[in-house]
Amino acid sequence: MGSPPPRSPHRPGRYKDVVAHLWAWQQRTIARMEAALADREPVFPQWSTDIDLATEDGVDRLNARIYATHRDHSWSPVYQQWREGFLYLLNISEQVNEQNLLDPSRYSWLAGRPLALILLTTYDHHQEHGEALGIGYS
DSSP, rough: OOOOOOOTTTSSSSSHHHHHHHHHHHHHHHHHHHHHHHTTTTOOOOOGGOTTTSHHHHHHHEEEEEEEEHHTSOOOHHHHHHHHHHHHHHHHHEEEEEEEHTTTTTTTGTTOOOOHHHHHHHHHHHHHHHOOOOOOOO
16 A cells, blocks of 8 residues: 555545544444354443443544544555454354344333344444545445
8 A cells, every 4th residue: 555545525534544443333233243143242342332322422522532543644554454354344244044134122221222233333334434535345
């Protein structure tokens, strides 16, 4: 990965910052998918458990923490970390059977939402940031 990625048009950071942000949230999705496969409660990354993510302020605080943690990292390791995590997420998601993905009552820790919603939200999150960066997903 020779040259650094271009600057992000939607904020002063670089593409790297968005990829680091997506990787961090990806870890929470992975925790949910691993929990589904093991039929247990999710074990979220320690850095994300002390903030109430049910509020917009909590999400903003966690995003600020993610940015502060990764802002000085270089592009190559951030991208590699995201890519490996994304491939792992695809792999473990394929292992969850369709009935468990779609049943809103299957996992009590999802409070009546189907596990598939977590995957759709992850896709939407990538789509949202990709569009802001001028990257199309189809």
